[in-house]
Amino acid sequence: MPPSATVARPRLILASESPRRLALLRQIGIEPDAVLPAALDESPRQGELPRPCAQRLAREKGAAIAAGETTPALVLAADTIVALGRRILPKAETEEQARRCLALLSGRRHTVVTAVTLTPGGGWEQGRACERVVETSVAFSRLSAKQIDALIEQGDWRGKAGGYAIQGMAAAFIRQIGGSYSAVMGLPLFETAQLLRGQPGGWLA
Numbered sequence: 001m002p003p004s005a006t007v008a009r010p011r012l013i014l015a016s017e018s019p020r021r022l023a024l025l026r027q028i029g030i031e032p033d034a035v036l037p038a039a040l041d042e043s044p045r046q047g048e049l050p051r052p053c054a055q056r057l058a059r060e061k062g063a064a065i066a067a068g069e070t071t072p073a074l075v076l077a078a079d080t081i082v083a084l085g086r087r088i089l090p091k092a093e094t095e096e097q098a099r100r101c102l103a104l105l106s107g108r109r110h111t112v113v114t115a116v117t118l119t120p121g122g123g124w125e126q127g128r129a130c131e132r133v134v135e136t137s138v139a140f141s142r143l144s145a146k147q148i149d150a151l152i153e154q155g156d157w158r159g160k161a162g163g164y165a166i167q168g169m170a171a172a173f174i175r176q177i178g179g180s181y182s183a184v185m186g187l188p189l190f191e192t193a194q195l196l197r198g199q200p201g202g203w204l205a
Ligand SMILES: Cc1cn([C@H]2C[C@H](O)[C@@H](COP(=O)(O)OP(=O)(O)OP(=O)(O)O)O2)c(=O)[nH]c1=O
Pocket: 015, 016, 017, 018, 020, 021, 037, 038, 042, 061, 078, 079, 080, 081, 082, 091, 112, 159, 160, 161, 162, 164, 165, 166, 167, 184, 185, 186
């Protein structure tokens, strides 16, 4: 991205290990100067509700990376949680977890909460921390045992909140969504663009 001629611009750092978040950011024409995943324990706290949990985790990811910066930087971080009512479904790491998530989501509507934060670091004094939280409702059709087997076999569930990927085979079973498709994939593009436009640096038209 060419530096703005008129406004000082910090480095933009994407605090994420998610290849989807980088691809989504590029979709709106933004190439981060660095991609640095924040290593932190992402387990929800006892009794924590989905929305505050996503917000806390996105803030923590951003703060962890911002704290390590020594030159002016703006850190973009996000967290996505799949929630059934007050219940937070895990980010599926095992087949068993993914199966359980899919069985719970089958024939139901659930909420995907994605929080996105911008955190200044490295002495970037003009920048201000800001954030948005986006909730999207997603309705799954009823999944047969055979369909769950096919989704598991296909493997898209790995590392995904709620054990499915809307951008993958699960799309064949998603009846309706209300909200932001990009937020379900991990980064709400409309809201991210709004946050970036609110910062000095001329990130977006
Ligand atoms: C529901 C859903 C989630 N996901 C992904 C988005 C996130 O990458 C992941 C949720 O886990 P996150 O903890 O939000 O993100 P991450 O661990 O992959 O990356 P990082 O914390 O380093 O930024 O699930 C999809 O790709 N498609 C979907 O349909």
